[in-house]
Amino acid sequence: MLVGVDASRVTRAQRTGTENYSLHVLRELLAHDQRNAYRLYLSQPLPDGLLPLGPRMTTKLIRLPRLWTQLGLSTEMVISPPDVLFVPSHVLPLVTPWRSVVVVYDVGHRFFPRAHGVLEWLYVEWAIRRHVRIATRLLTISESSKRDLVRLYAADPSRIDVAYPAVDECFKPAASTDVARVRARYGLHESYVLHLGTIKPRKNLPRLIRAFGRARLPRDTQLVLGGMATSGASRVERAIVEAGLDKRVRRLAYVPDQDLAALYSGAGCVAIVSLYEGFGMPALEALACGAPLVASDRGSLPEIVGDAGALIDPLDVRSIARGLERAFDDPSLRALGPCRAAGFDWPSAARVTQRALMKAFRPDAGILPRSPTRSAAS
Secondary structure, three states, rough: EEEEEEEEOOOOOOOOHHHHHHHHHHHHHHHOOOOOEHHHHHHHHOOOOOOOOOOEEEEEOOOOOOHHHHHHHHHHHHOOOOEEEEEEEOOOOEEEEEEEEEEEOOOOHHHHHHHHHHHHHHHHHHHHHHHHHHOOOOEOOHHHHHHHHEEEEOOOOHHHHOOOOOOOOOOOOOOOOHHHHHHHHHOOOEEEEEEOEEHHHHOHHHHHHHHHHHHHOOOOOOEEEEEOOOHHHHHHHHHHHOOOOOOOOOEOOOHHHHHHHHHHHOOOEEEOOOOOOOOOOOHHHHHHHHOOOEEOOOOOHHHHHHOOEEEEOOOHHHHHHHHHHHHHHHHHHHEEEEEEEEOHOOOOHHHHHHHHHHHHHOOOHHOOOOEEEEOOOO
């Protein structure tokens, strides 16, 4: 089987979470899949050492500054289509081969439409509906996202596989000297509650701020908010002022990757109280670093946390406050986290992905190939 892969996003110098997911899964597939051949469609040359090279991998460089997917990749699908097209971090091209597998990470735009511009929302909605309609198989990153696809888009659950992400190997309990160095660098107290993630409405930070003000925590405890601000930042600032916490809240706009493990490890607890998450990578990173975790009982977070953290009702400030108190008082949570996080690994995600590709390719697996698509309307 020849698998064509839209690898246009993995070569970016600054990768987002979806692009890192694609890179890790692709690395595992290329390193360990001895049955299938892979053709990578690239928008720029492959950097040395980014992916394992071998006789089963070829590349096709498509030099097109605009409309790379819908014009460039579509053209390749007409000229020389692979047996299966795999799209791990973008959208299917207008022209697709007989068989395709695409990753749909979440449907957050349906829960928080105001976080998107009108055109962006319409494009995301169109893409997901099209993927559900024409892709041979779908992959997603949590059972919660799978349920959303079934409920909101009437997707066939038998066509959806869940391939959980994992964290990088650097996420592990940090040495005390590294924790002290990071605390000094960012001006942090010995006791702090940490939240990492882009500041946006679904992160539920105003309620976290009010809960922090109510919780019975060590007197000098800080609330550390790390992440770039988008929509909703003014509400966060207003909540800080109204709670009288401006001297106890520390804002970190950007934290480089090399400081993250120590920042997690040094926290009294990490609080991820989102109203919706398709997965919630900071929660898994916190667990891997041995940080006590307070997490929302909504979306995918209960799948990730299991019994290794304190689950709370994100709409109830008192519930969040009690979760913070438990995280500081229960030393067992710090020990449970790394064991829980170890259950999520990239080889497992790659094996699920490989099985999905094989199911898409083989009619005797119960998945019949559809007719070639030549336009979005067909």
